[in-house]
Amino acid sequence: MASETILDVAGVSIQYGVIRVVNGVSLALRSGERHALLGTNGAGKTSLFNGIAGEVPLAAGRISFRGREISGLKAYQRARLGIARTFQTSLSFGDRSVRENMRVSLLGNGSPRIGIRPWSRMPAMERRVDDALQAFGLMEVSAQPVGELSYGQQREIELCMALIGKPDLLLLDEPAAGMSPQARKELVRRLEALPRDITMLFVEHDMDVALRLADRVTVMRDGEIVATGTPDAIRANPVVKEIYLGKSH
Ligand SMILES: Nc1ncnc2c1ncn2[C@@H]1O[C@H](COP(=O)(O)OP(=O)(O)OP(=O)(O)O)[C@@H](O)[C@H]1O
Numbered sequence: 001m002a003s004e005t006i007l008d009v010a011g012v013s014i015q016y017g018v019i020r021v022v023n024g025v026s027l028a029l030r031s032g033e034r035h036a037l038l039g040t041n042g043a044g045k046t047s048l049f050n051g052i053a054g055e056v057p058l059a060a061g062r063i064s065f066r067g068r069e070i071s072g073l074k075a076y077q078r079a080r081l082g083i084a085r086t087f088q089t090s091l092s093f094g095d096r097s098v099r100e101n102m103r104v105s106l107l108g109n110g111s112p113r114i115g116i117r118p119w120s121r122m123p124a125m126e127r128r129v130d131d132a133l134q135a136f137g138l139m140e141v142s143a144q145p146v147g148e149l150s151y152g153q154q155r156e157i158e159l160c161m162a163l164i165g166k167p168d169l170l171l172l173d174e175p176a177a178g179m180s181p182q183a184r185k186e187l188v189r190r191l192e193a194l195p196r197d198i199t200m201l202f203v204e205h206d207m208d209v210a211l212r213l214a215d216r217v218t219v220m221r222d223g224e225i226v227a228t229g230t231p232d233a234i235r236a237n238p239v240v241k242e243i244y245l246g247k248s249h
Helices: 045-053 075-081 098-114 116-136 149-161 181-192 207-213 231-236 238-245
Strands: 007-014 017-032 036-040 058-066 083-085 167-171 199-203 215-219 222-227
Touching: 007 045, 007 199, 017 045, 017 058, 017 199, 036 045, 036 207, 045 083, 045 167, 045 199, 083 149, 098 116, 098 149, 098 207, 116 149, 149 167, 149 181, 149 238, 181 207, 199 207, 207 231, 215 231, 215 238, 222 231, 222 238, 231 238
Parallel strands: 036 199, 036 215, 083 167, 167 199
Antiparallel strands: 007 017, 007 058, 215 222
C-alpha cells in the first residue's frame, strides 16, 4: 500500500554550543510505518528524536508533519497536532494516582482533539481515561499512586499516557530500556497490537526488539545516517555489521 509521507525530516542538524551531533539528516516516515532508529552510543539518535519532538532547536534543516512545517513549533504545539512521545525515564507524577496522570496527559496533549465544548468535556474525558486504562489492564491500579507501582507498570503507564490523546505519530524513546526479558516480550506484543494507523518512530538499543517491531530501520553513526532499509536489508548491510559486530566479522 503506497502511503503518504507523514513526517519529513530534511537536512536536519543539531548542535550543542559549537559541537554538531546531528549532521544533515534526512528521513521520511510513511503514514502507518514503524520505524526504528538504531546506532551506537552518542550517534545522535536521542538528539534527533528530541529535535523531532521539539525539545531541542535545529541548527539547520526543517521538519514537516503532514505537510506542515513544524520546525518552529514548541513541543506542546507539536503534541496538539498529534505527535506524542515517551521518555527514557518516566515523567509521570509519582505521588498522583494513575487516573490523575492520565487526565493530565489527556488535557496536556489531547483536549483540543476531543472536539467538544469545555463545560461538557468531563464525562467524555473520563470515558477516554476509562477506555485507556481498560485497554492497558490498568483499571485495578487506577487509584494507586504511580510511584508505588513496579518499574514495568510505570513504563506501561507512560505508554498509555502517550496514547491517550490518540496521536498520529508516536515517538518512543528506548521503550524496552531497563525491562526484564519477559516484560520486553509483553511490550513488543503491546506495540505490535497498536492500530496500524499510528505511525511509530522509536529509538531502541535492543536490536531484537527493533528489528522485530520495525517495518524500516535507520542506523546512525557520528551524527549521520549510514543506512535505512527493511530489517532484512539492515541485517545484511556490511556497514551495519561492522558497527555492531566489529570489523573482523
Ligand atoms: N544536552 C547536551 N549538551 C551537550 N552535549 C550533549 C547533550 N545531549 C547529548 N550530547 C552529546 O551529543 C552526542 C549525541 O548524543 P545523543 O544522546 O543524541 O546520542 P544517542 O545516539 O542517543 O546516544 P545513546 O545511545 O548513548 O543515548 C553525544 O556526544 C552526547 O554526549
